[in-house]
Amino acid sequence: MIPLIRGIRDIFPPDSDLWRHIKNTAENLFQDFGFSEILIPIMEKTELFKRSIGEQTDIVEKEMYTFTDRDGESTTLRPEATASIVRSYIFHKMYAEDPIRKFYTIGPMFRRERPQKGRYRQFYQIDAEIFGQSSPYADAQLIIMLTILMDRLEVKDTTLHINFLGCFKCRPDFNNSFKKFLIKISDNLCENCKKRAETNPLRVLDCKNESCFQLTAEAPQISEFLCKECKEHFETVCKALKNTNIKFQMNDRLVRGLDYYTKTAFEIQTDALGAQNAVAGGGRYDGLVKLLGGPDMPAVGFAIGFDRLAEIIALNNINYAQKPEIFIAALGKKCIKEAFLWASALNAVRIKTETEFSGKSLKSLMRRACKIGASNVIIIGDQELEKKEAVFRDMNTKEQIGIKLDNPVKNIMEALSKKAL
Ligand SMILES: [Zn+2]
Numbered sequence: 001m002i003p004l005i006r007g008i009r010d011i012f013p014p015d016s017d018l019w020r021h022i023k024n025t026a027e028n029l030f031q032d033f034g035f036s037e038i039l040i041p042i043m044e045k046t047e048l049f050k051r052s053i054g055e056q057t058d059i060v061e062k063e064m065y066t067f068t069d070r071d072g073e074s075t076t077l078r079p080e081a082t083a084s085i086v087r088s089y090i091f092h093k094m095y096a097e098d099p100i101r102k103f104y105t106i107g108p109m110f111r112r113e114r115p116q117k118g119r120y121r122q123f124y125q126i127d128a129e130i131f132g133q134s135s136p137y138a139d140a141q142l143i144i145m146l147t148i149l150m151d152r153l154e155v156k157d158t159t160l161h162i163n164f165l166g167c168f169k170c171r172p173d174f175n176n177s178f179k180k181f182l183i184k185i186s187d188n189l190c191e192n193c194k195k196r197a198e199t200n201p202l203r204v205l206d207c208k209n210e211s212c213f214q215l216t217a218e219a220p221q222i223s224e225f226l227c228k229e230c231k232e233h234f235e236t237v238c239k240a241l242k243n244t245n246i247k248f249q250m251n252d253r254l255v256r257g258l259d260y261y262t263k264t265a266f267e268i269q270t271d272a273l274g275a276q277n278a279v280a281g282g283g284r285y286d287g288l289v290k291l292l293g294g295p296d297m298p299a300v301g302f303a304i305g306f307d308r309l310a311e312i313i314a315l316n317n318i319n320y321a322q323k324p325e326i327f328i329a330a331l332g333k334k335c336i337k338e339a340f341l342w343a344s345a346l347n348a349v350r351i352k353t354e355t356e357f358s359g360k361s362l363k364s365l366m367r368r369a370c371k372i373g374a375s376n377v378i379i380i381g382d383q384e385l386e387k388k389e390a391v392f393r394d395m396n397t398k399e400q401i402g403i404k405l406d407n408p409v410k411n412i413m414e415a416l417s418k419k420a421l
Pocket residue numbers: 166167168169170171226227228229230231
């Protein structure tokens with residue numbers, strides 16, 4: 001037996017049934033909001049992530065799966081999706097034809113984090129991004145879409161956290177004031193934060209260390225530094241959410257470390273799995289398209305942690321397996337041959353049908369029909385074949401009727417549609 005790589009797992013039934021349910025629910029919703037799917041590669045040039053995520057981040061410094069390809073090119077398994085979507089938007093000059101693009105993508109990402117419960121080195125994300133819209137309504141729309149998705153998936157006990165990070169005009173003032181403040185307290189910060197204070201100062205605000213938390217309680221707040229445009233943008237987002245009855249909480253520790261993040265930042269947190277944790281996060285990143293060599297183009301998006309989302313929804317204990325409408329219990333060689341033909345014909349017209357080719361006893365076949373949750377069973381043995389009439393049994397009501405075998409597929413479909421009436 002060859003075991004799995006540490007921190008990497010398989011998703012199989014019943015989990016994969018739940019995963020399909022999540023994926024379908026998300027995709028249907030995104031399509032209704034006018035988003036199109038974008039399929040991006042698993043591998044990219046390492047430089048893309050170094051530039052977009054930042055060299056001084058944990059992801060780039062410690063967590064990326066990077067290797068030198070046979071032609072000497074440094075290649076990385078994607079640790080997140082946004083960078084690739086932006087790269088694609090620029091590379092194909094999508095902005096020239098129509099700058100407004102709304103994309104979603106669902107798939108695996110790779111980070112070499114310390115494996116622990118609920119955290120995987122191959123993890124999955126649901127991503128949605130809007131390009132070419134600077135309006136605050138685009139931010140609000142993404143948040144609303146995310147909220148509806150959580151409702152549809154019955155994710156309970158969620159809180160929406162929002163912060164506002166300013167723009168290229170007003171944030172430098174805040175940064176200066178914040179850096180001055182950090183110098184005053186830096187001696188007492190944790191080792192991580194001492195380093196962050198130099199490389200990525202805002203991240204000190206979301207340090208999980210209790211003493212760092214206390215030390216930064218009196219830090220200057222970005223809300224005091226916002227320019228007029230930022231204030232208006234922020235108020236419009238908040239009003240749009242209020243008008244759609246979406247509750248939110250201001251959270252001034254919700255920060256993004258990098259300069260290209262602007263204005264709205266948001267997170268959906270839940271304590272469904274014990275400690276309060278983010279299940280989704282996003283915000284505006286008006287500077288990234290330009291940073292990666294494209295035009296000056298606004299953008300906003302979010303990412304949902306699929307693994308954690310699935311873990312939360314699994315608590316609802318709902319079986320998402322697709323159950324067959326019909327199970328054909330065929331007894332004996334001749335009947336198996338018939339059952340095989342009928343099942344194929346029914347499957348071809350989208351009626352979920354299963355059968356068994358084992359030639360086992362009726363009792364054992366009925367047990368299997370129950371196990372897979374079939375709604376109806378068709379019983380066919382040599383006797384039925386001779387009488388030219390199979391038995392159609394409703395597994396809920398236990399009622400039985402005969403199915404004439406002159407045109408079995410048509411007659412089975414008729415029996416099903418009569419039931420539906
Ligand atoms: Zn501003």
